[in-house]
Amino acid sequence: MGVSITQAEFAVLVGVSEAKVSQLVGEGVIERGQTAHAWLLAYCERLREVAAGRASVEAGGLDLVQERARLARSQREAQDIKNAVARGEFAPIGLLADVLGMASSAVVDRFEQLEGALRKACPELPDEAKATVQQVIANARNEWIRSTSKLVEEEMDTAIRFSYDSDDPDDEQRVPDDHGSEEA
Numbered sequence: 001m002g003v004s005i006t007q008a009e010f011a012v013l014v015g016v017s018e019a020k021v022s023q024l025v026g027e028g029v030i031e032r033g034q035t036a037h038a039w040l041l042a043y044c045e046r047l048r049e050v051a052a053g054r055a056s057v058e059a060g061g062l063d064l065v066q067e068r069a070r071l072a073r074s075q076r077e078a079q080d081i082k083n084a085v086a087r088g089e090f091a092p093i094g095l096l097a098d099v100l101g102m103a104s105s106a107v108v109d110r111f112e113q114l115e116g117a118l119r120k121a122c123p124e125l126p127d128e129a130k131a132t133v134q135q136v137i138a139n140a141r142n143e144w145i146r147s148t149s150k151l152v153e154e155e156m157d158t159a160i161r162f163s164y165d166s167d168d169p170d171d172e173q174r175v176p177d178d179h180g181s182e183e184a
Contacts, residue, residue, distance in 0.1 A: 003035060004035060004036070005036035007022060010039055013036070013040070029042055029046045100148065100152075111138075114133070115130065118133065
């Protein structure tokens with residue numbers, strides 16, 4: 001079978017359209033000028049690669065091996081989250097933000113009651129001293145809000161960076177330790 005063959009003849013031989021044969025030539029699976037035997041071997045090799053999942057049917061199509069690796073990684077990450085929730089080590093960011101907001105609100109309410117409590121407990125306390133106490137409390141409250149917001153932003157940035165950095169299935173899994181830093 002060492003004779004030359006046209007694309008039309010090869011299409012009839014293997015049972016595909018001439019357009020498919022042209023596509024195979026364009027993809028470099030088979031090369032013009034080769035024998036019918038070489039085209040048949042190359043075509044069969046391509047079929048084996050597609051069947052084994054090592055090559056896609058269409059140029060630029062999905063790579064089955066990579067897709068399986070992504071699926072396995074996604075399933076592993078989902079299971080890791082379920083395990084962390086079961087151990088009480090994980091909660092959704094929205095829930096944590098809501099809880100932190102409620103706790104902050106409760107503390108702010110108590111701070112706002114301080115002025116009245118000072119008047120009742122220490123009626124002889126000079127207005128200057130009351131103002132100083134109120135200012136210290138206000139500064140502490142404002143710093144608490146600022147630092148809490150900063151921590152939330154930093155953790156969100158870290159989580160976003162971690163998710164983008166982890167898109168490559170060949171990367172090692174990085175897991176946050178108990179102190180929020182990542183270990184490989």
